Amino acid sequence: MKLPPLWSGVLIARYKRFLADIRLDDGRVITAHCPNTGSMRAVNVPGCRVWVSWHDNPKRRLAWTWELIELPDGAMASIHTGRANALVQEALEAGTLLPFEPPWTLQREVRTGDSRLDFCLTPEEGAPVWLEVKQVTLKEAGSGYFPDSVSTRGRRHLETLMALRAAGDRAVLVFLVAHDGIDDVRPAAHLDLAYARTFQAACEAGVEVMMLACDITPEQVTACRYRRLY
Template identity: 85%
Template sequence: MKLPPLWSGVLLARYKRFLADIRLDDGRIITAHCPNTGSMRAVNVPGCRVWVSWHDNPKRRLAWTWELIELPDGALASIHTGRANALVQESIESGSILPFDTAWSLQREVRVGESRLDFRLIREGQPPAWLEVKQVTLKEDDGSGYFPDSVSTRGRRHLETLMALRSRGDRAVLIFLVAHTGIDRVQPAAYLDPAYARTFHAACEAGVEVMMLGCDITPEHITACRYRRLY
């Protein structure tokens, strides 16, 4: 994925979930949109170098969007959760990383009961494959990546939906999109959300597949490139 032109600066503060104050390298202090509704535990680090994009849409309240952060250990992370699905879709359409390819017809944002899952893939002669994508940026001191980074009732509901789909014979897949160059393994964050972790393990036992897709990140590109089947 090619990123739009980015400007670099230093993070001053993230607040009210959707706002971030940043000092650009030219000295200007801007307020950028923060496209991440999570706690951003471990990637909301004032004083770190960050990158922002600029948009000239007059309908936008804020022209700047926070895109990347360079963490104290040198790892780069994308905080823009809206890019996760696009990266997974690119991987499916390229047919070179995930165990899906263009032989599958892809539908986005498909409602299932009270939930909405990210993708439904259809291929003649095979059961539908349902995919839910979760972006991972939380790295702890043990080197592992964890999800979620706070209590996630919605994430637990998605797992329950995947289990129900699997029980009727469909293929159900959870994809951890790891948008952090320092993470190479992922596990449920039982210490932050025990209920999610319990549901995660129940989903694995019920036949829900769990895949990890890692990324190489630069201020010019984000490339999904490291696939691993976890369950």
């Protein structure tokens, strides 16, 4: 995925979930939109180099959007959760990374039961394939973890995937790893034990878990490494 032109600076602070103060390299201090509603544990690090995009839409409250951060260990992370589904869709349509044989029809944001899942692939023959995408940026003790805080919504999505699998459909959880220093992903039992227990139940019920990792530069984010976890 090609990124829009980016400006670099240093993170001063992220606050009120959606706001981040950043000092650009030219000395200006700006307030940027933070497109990430999570805790951003381990990627909200004041003093680190960050990159922002600029938008001239007059309807936007803030013209700047926080896109990337370079962490103290040199790893790059994309904090823009809105790009995760687009990266997975690129990989699906390329047909070179994720193991879903075409032809199929792709639907996005499909409601089923009490949830809305990110993708449904309907093949010409066989059962539908349901995919839910979760962006991962939390790295602790050398491993990647999800979620980075208690996630009732994430647990509900797992329960929906289990119900679909029980009905005979294929159900898949895709961890989109938007941190180029993460090589594996585990449920974060130390942050959300209920999610970790539901994750284990989902795996035992036949829900597939896949990891799609990215290379990240200020020019582009490229989904390039696939690994099946469960």
